[in-house]
Amino acid sequence: MAFGGELSPGLNDRLSGPARTVWAKHDRDGHGWLPLWRHMEDSAAVAGRLWDEWLPGNVRALISRALPGGLDDGRRLAVWLAGVHDIGKATPAFACQVEQLAYAMHDQGLEMKTLRQWGTDRRMAPHGLAGQLLLAEWLEERHGFTVRQSGQFAVVVGGHHGVPPDHGQVKGLDDREDLLRTPGESRAQWLRVQQELLGACAEEFGVAGRLGDWRSVKLPQPVQVLLSALVIVADWIASNPDLFPYFPQAAHQRGEERVAAAWRGLQLPPRWRAPEPVEGIPELFASRFDLPSGAEVRPVQEAAVGLARTMPEPGLLVIEAPMGEGKTEAALAAAEILAARSGAGGVFFALPTMATGNAMFPRLLDWLKRLPTEDGARLSVLLAHSKAALNEDFADLLRAGTQQIAAVGLDEEDRPVRPGGEGSAASAELVAHSWLRGRKKAMLSSFVAGTVDQLLFAGLKSRHLALRHLAVAGKVVIIDEVHAYDTYMSTYLDRVLSWLGAYGVPVVVLSATLPASRRRQLAEAYAGESADGCAEGFDAVEAAEAYPLLTAVAPGSAPMLEAPPASGRSSGVHLERLEDDLGVLADRLEAELVDGGCALVVRNTVQRVLETARVLRERFGEGAVTVAHSCFIDVDRAAKDAALLSRFGPPGKAKDRPTQRHIVVASQVAEQSLDVDFDLLVSDLCPVDLLLQRMGRLHRHQRGDGQAERPSRLRTARCLLTGVDWAGEVPAPVRGSVAVYGEYPLLRSAAVLLDHLGGEAPPVRLPQDISLLVQGAYARDSSAPAGWAEAIARARQRYEDFRGDQAERAAVFRLDPVGRPGRPLIGWVSAGVGDADDTRAGRAQVRDGRESLEVVVVQRRADGVLTTVDWIDPGKAGLELPEDRAPDARAAMAAAACGLRLPYQFSFPEVLDRAIAELEQFCPQAWQGKESHWLAGELILVLNADCQTRLAGFQLRYSDVDGLEVTRD
Template identity: 70%
Template sequence: MTVEGGPHTGMRARLRGPVLRVWAKHDRDSDGWLPLWRHMEDSAAVAGRLWDEWLPLSVRRLVAAELPDSADDARRLAVWLAGVHDIGKATPAFACQVESLAEAMQADGLDMRSQRSMGADRKLAPHGLAGQVLLGEWLENQHGWAVSQAGQFTVAVGGHHGVPPEHGQITALDRHPQLLRTPGRSEVLWQRVQQELLEACAAEFGVQDRLGTWRSVKLPQPVQVVLTALVIVSDWIASNPDLFPYFPQDASRSSEDRITAAWRGLNLPGAWRAAEPPADLQELFASRFALPPGARVRPVQTAAVELARTMEEPGLLVIEAPMGEGKTEAALGAAEVFAARSGAGGVFFALPTMATGNAMFPRLLNWLERLPAHDGARHSVLLAHSKSALNDDFTDLMERGPVKALDLDAADGSQEMRPSRSGRAASAELVAHSWLRGRKKAMLSSFVAGTIDQLLFAGLKSRHLTLRHLAIAGKVVVIDEAHAYDTYMSSYLDRVLSWLGAYRVPVVVLSATLPATRRRELVEAYAGRRKGDSYDFGTVSQAGDYPLLTAVSPGGTPVLRRPPASGRGVDVEIERIHDDLDLLADRLEDALEDGGCVLVVRNTVRRVLDAAKVLRKRFGDAHVTVAHSCFIDVDRAAKDASLLRRFGPPEKAEGRPARHVVVASQVAEQSLDVDFDLLVTDLCPADLLLQRMGRLHRHLRGGEKQTERPERLRAARCLVSGVDWAVGVPEPVRGSVAVYGAYALLRSAAALLPHLDGGPRRPVRLPADISPLVQHAYAEDSPVPTGWEQNVEAARARYDEYRADQAERAATFRLGAVARPGRPLFGWVTAGVGDADDTSRGKAQVRDSRESLEVVVVQKKPDGTLTTVPWLVPDSWGRTLADLALPADQVPTALAARTAASCGLRLPIQFSYAETMDRAISELEELHLPAWQVKDSHWLAGQLILALDEDCQTQLAGFTLRYSKSDGLEVTRATE
């Protein structure tokens, strides 16, 4: 057990005797080990490098603002906490775990009972908690700190394994002092060893003379969080034996050589250092977004960037503007300004779904590639959702320049090397770094596009929550489609916004159709409004202008701006149509006599398929396309790409059909830049109905008079179905009520009534009528038509009960509010959910949805062999993907396994009910293939496999499942 190697510098020079035998790490295979003093020194050195070269300036400023000597104190504190984080390993409860190392310590007088004789009591002293107690004792006894004062610093030690201790755990350990020091003759020696290590850390890391000054500091909880997270990251890097080898192999290397080699091997990209963008907004947008010749920056974009520049301090910016106004570009322009002013080191773009995340990711990359770069600058990039490894843009980045670094928290498996499929030119500046992978670390990447769940997880009590907070604390956060989140999700979002305000994180919120009451809730959550505030936030909710920008700094007063729209408007004639498919087919046949492209949006997949069946009989299979959520991933992506290719903007689309009908569910509602001549839609909430209208005459085709559209479709028209309009009070179909609730549908119908046919009416003018319609539909005091009162009140009572239930259930695992400065994080995630991840179960924790079953769809041939599904087209490199063999007795080839994984499918709600889900899982597990469960089969290991027969059918849990490339999954009762 070598301890004396190497020059006596650093911590080693300050230590003598038994303390050198205390161990921190052990490798059972090689019998290598690492002394505790060395790991403390390694961790502190990593923290120093992270602070200087990786941590965003905004986070460093957050910590520095709370300390007497500002930035110098902040760095010293971070390094010192990382250095002392494992002091709890200098205890009998930890040291007894490796017999040979324990015996060496005993030979130097550090007596301890064996691990077996300690029994269950040992679990009362996990080394993080033990370290917190020891550090607290030392601060109290040696430096005169009060118990309440020490906790806000020592919690970074106690919580460095992901969960800050609870008060009960601290009390329980206090009743078992023998776990910290063996009673008897060696008790004093144990105490001396612990003090030697703590005193050596204080001297080595420069805090000896600062501890007296820090006694009066009250650390806000956000500062405690980021310090704890920094300790965790430092520990994980310093615990990597590839970077920091164990003794005896590395016993002779100096401390400086050791950290220099490790840091070079890690090669971690630094934080973004944003420069103030050009003052000329035309120059800014042209350089960042490749504006077409003659295009001008739009008023909303100009107002957003100018407001970001003039705010007292970067804060919350809410952009409400019509579809097609360039809100995404406005958000990125404002983000660049915010980052330059605040020191943020990256951007997180949060979107409603994986599909919208995939669509945003290349746009984010394009923007990044046009940002001015410092010499040698490298940026870490992430696509944050559960199927990001199937995205070509992201996997191309993962395959560039692999870095040797161990992933400590997840066995993701290595990506097979393959040529680029995305067609994106290689950029040396953008990397998906190997260390920044895995469920707990990935969000630490500088630039992230992902689902809103990743942001909402920051409001969920879960393990390693501090890392999620560190990840967002150093970024500008952009939240798209803010209107799309219900009460349950909004409860989490508001709590996250309150923490973002406390971190002083700049946030940009985007929406085309935001109810005024929701606008006020967002602003209040972020600004941290308290009782007695002088500003009346009612002004925010009373503003009816549109477009509208609302800005507020943390703790500040909101500012409103009212830029004009870009100038182009669309008048949409609204007409009700009875919910009869033959009548719909007749109407469309008449409308499309001279050609045209129609979008029919239905509120349920069942209604999509029923409508498509009738319309295909009338127009032919080739002239009707189906799009909904129940397609396998690869088909869903192909559907989106095909819709954009055929129905996208005139300058980008190709092959627009002369006559075509697209029947879609809500997937056509958002984030698809598609343009149709006629819209038919089921009645839905007013804001979503307006989103659907945004796909109608979205672009000019043949100038202002739309001369390139068929003559009878040059006036924009929307037919509203899914309702029995013949009765006194409209009755939405049952499927729509199940999705949206009767109250929202009735309020939407009431708002639309002045625009519907059957009486005096006028068209809906977009964008002028967007805000009035949404506010009318959502304002609690809006009048309802005569005779509707009883129905609306009954529906509202059910709605209020449902919302109250959502809020109550969301509160179960929701993170608490930011507490007063100085209050330690003890019990911060008590009664939490454990680990939070991007699986269907994890998403169900922050969305009010049942856990859904996800399967990988393959085909089972008559001889029992398995293959990939037969309709897949070759990839961009010409490789065959259809009918690839999936042998049951061995790991499939990397290409076959990845192709199969790309055929993931989320089963519909029928399979989310407990009894049906249990039965389905049981039946699916009958096709359990042990050969696929090994590490080399990371694409398929642990997946549920749904095998279709040659007719693309199967039976599951009493249902018949039929799948086709054109229609997706159709589910019927087995008896139907």
């Protein structure tokens, strides 16, 4: 196989008879097999194609930067490592597994024990680990490498099944040479074959003349990770028998034709090459986004683009700006420029929840369709969360992207293999590619919107972690609502940022309400060791008081700060205490809404939402009150969000805004992502940054000159603050709020708001007061109001203890910091969690363990038949779910759309364990196979005909109007 496209003898022609008999793969019936030399050629050729056509430019540059020959060396190294990755199969511990193939090797002098004779000893020599030892030995004995020098290359071979070996495994196998070579007369033949294969690969793949120069190389650990991931991808492709058929049918297939046919059949979308935009900023935004007529680029957006263009190197860009300032558009515009400057081949938009991911996905698609691309360009896209296939936009792409993955010969080139429609210079073809599916490969798609968990998994010791690193290393990463992540998640996020900084990945962080200390932590995490030399610069990052504020951190440079003005839109929100009494609330709303208007009441727990809605309905009627919270099944939650946008969205888009008074009682779901606009806000006391987010739903849009289209009493923005006993010397938040947020953040919030509470107190000015309030609440040396000091001190100690516990628990499986250049990745993910995936258990690894259960809700009719809930399809009964066989695809998908996260009552360990045990009692075995992938592994909550059930000592009642209600038995 040619390294650079020129003709070469091929591995087979370089090998003796014994080496040609070593096998790599076989089919189940034992008739088809693949010799090791052929799999070596296939894998190397695929790695070359991936390097040339698929691997993002910034990844290629990072790998090549560590080598004396630059890009040429980088390609040679990648191809060679892919070629030799299975050298560990040339050992008796591996070869004995298939008797017929082992006999052929035995006839050539490669003697070995039988599989039965080995017993359990073979487990000490998995072929990846065996290959690492063989390659290291060859580099040391034949080419003069030291143990450290050889290890940084050989560990790529050792980790190609997802976990680099640890030192104990290396030493254990090093002491058992009989697993690598049969002792006695046959040992020399085994050694000869192993060295012959390695020597032939060095010649064939063009590294024989480079190894001497590579002895002095110190491969950075990020480079070792990326090479490991590239080898894994190449191996997976080359191991697909539909692309690379087995012998004897393919025995006479020429290598070049074999690879070309496989590549044509795979149709992997090529890397995205972002041209740097040359338009002026107004033209750039007008061409990329669907802006309202006459809209102007806001100063924050202009500053973000300016910094993306002028920072010394693409790095970290933190954008702090008020709600509604167009941070999303600023991030995407900056990402396009950062991608062009860095060579990144895609974008990952990380969001806090599935709902926010779903909301972002169509916006990402719209942006992609407006990007300038080459004629016919194909871009791979992904919605990354566990229920993505239920999203209509992504489901459409999945259906269009279905293709057969199989080799295509020259005589079959006219066979239609590309999914989707025609590409053009104005609009790329967006593809959810068949091969880029599944939990380990999906994030390799070029453009991804999904939950932040997918990013946090890159900081979790787990199998195939290298693939996750390759996925993010080749993209611009955008992290939205970064203030929303607690200490547990932030512990992982900071470690991920340190690796992203080491990779040189451009990162854009978005927040409306970011504490200054957290801003510094993010910047220092990304800067890594270079932060130590810029202490004054990071002091300035924390000391900055401007708002809006942009912070840029480029590798090796002092941070840059820019303070653009706000867009000119400003408002004042008058705060007022309100007694925490439902009768008082109802009386006040009746007075405020006497002339109509739309009010939003935000409660901190679902229980308080439902209690409030019940009282308000008694006063105002069923039709005047809407409930929104997180305890709705997915399909109902989506319908709720759509209805809220339709009724309370921005002018011109909302078609059904109530003309009579209407009250929405909601939980925290109203804080983010929904562009809704209310005339009056009532809120439970919460951390001040979240309260400001809630205020962002109050008078969010201009409705007439001077808000003249709102009822006259409601033209001044007002927030009534409740959920607190205000009577004592120190405010006392209600128990539910303390359980959710902790007492200390609530007291700090109340403290900074004191000056704005009262009849003559000044309003909270938005956006001018946002940063002042947030920094005041989270400052390390914040003072306490008179009489509060003791209570705040006690609350702070409990809060710090809790955060310390979170950080300590998160650190158990957290990835280590980036190691010194040249240090092999041996033990990189040792003592990890195994596989990390987007399941209930997987997400619990990067979110605090107090996350509650997720279930799929179904219904048992009075006649005993199990069905989907019967209101999904109005006017029809639920779809039947047989328990003795897998449900049909339509019914299973409908059931999966009824996922539900149980509330906080089920997050306590003793309740959680009991609930899981009870739920697992209903587990139809027929639903656990591949044919029922929608429901396999899910916990099923079965409601009776009246939509009720009992679980772990609680009574559960569900309705599509109020969602889940939980009461103690």
